[in-house]
Amino acid sequence: MRVVVADDERMVRTALRAILSAEDDLDVVGEAATGAEAVSVVRRLEPDVVLMDVRMPDVDGIRATEQLLRTMAAPPRIVVVTTFENDSYVYDALRAGAAGFLLKRSAAADLVQAVRLVARTDSLLYPAAVRALAAEHARSHRTTALRARLTDREADVLRLMAQGLANAEIATRLDIGAATVKSHVAAVLAKLGARDRTQAVIAAYESGFVTPG
Structure with a gap:
């Protein structure tokens, strides 16, 4: 590497x-x-x-x-x-x-x-600290608006992304295929206007869709 x-x-x-x-x-x-x-x-x-x-x-x-x-x-x-x-x-x-x-x-x-x-992997480093930083710097709470953009499965995927799980781990947790998870992640990024999963997780915490703890 x-x-x-x-x-x-x-x-x-x-x-x-x-x-x-x-x-x-x-x-x-x-x-x-x-x-x-x-x-x-x-x-x-x-x-x-x-x-x-x-x-x-x-x-x-x-x-x-x-x-x-x-x-x-x-x-x-x-x-x-x-x-x-x-x-x-x-x-x-x-x-x-x-x-x-x-x-x-x-x-x-x-x-x-x-x-x-x-x-x-596609994991994030130190998701617990990322959660704390996001909570500290959150500027708005648009939970309903963000949630309305996502399907139930996409919402599940975003919550697990916020825990720092990689695609393979999400697939195991939700009992679905890795390719399906990849598609859901791509959909989440597109709907949130996020370049990557880090930005998607930050948006989830800033909006109040997920909260620390």
């Missing part, structure tokens, strides 16, 4: 590269020190996963994430790397479509596991 590391601190980039490169199945193919550089490097190298710092000069990680997800035909999974999990920057990055986030103080084993998870 090919990884790009974007952080304005050389020491952080060096540490992340050392941790990931020690694994046989992970290859750090590029680094970037600014958001603009990250966009350029990722477009050129087309990695599977990007570890993206949010607070960078020039273009921050949020704008870089938006640009990559909007302009690349097959964008990588982007994981925000941050110091504080309740940082408003993190929430904005998730709304932009990041697959989740990692704390810079995370153990090396957790970092490696997270990169493998997002590269191999």
Whole structure:
């Protein structure tokens, strides 16, 4: 799995590269020190996963994430790397479509596991924290309007997506085929105007359709 590391601190980039490169199945193919550089490097190298710092000069990680997800035909999974999990920057990055986030103080084993998870599945990282952030930053409650757009099965799928379940796990929980789940997910994204499942989950919490706990 090919990884790009974007952080304005050389020491952080060096540490992340050392941790990931020690694994046989992970290859750090590029680094970037600014958001603009990250966009350029990722477009050129087309990695599977990007570890993206949010607070960078020039273009921050949020704008870089938006640009990559909007302009690349097959964008990588982007994981925000941050110091504080309740940082408003993190929430904005998730709304932009990041697959989740990692704390810079995370153990090396957790970092490696997270990169493998997002590269191999459609799961979201740390859905519990995503739920808490969404509740904290919720701006409106349009539960009825959102629910009215979805079929009963689509509503079930969205609730399980909000728990962080991947398509295969949703299929098992609902006792339906994986291809059927994929179709339901696509329908949910289309009806909510969401680019990806992260944005759909954020919309579900912001609207009050699902609530933390």
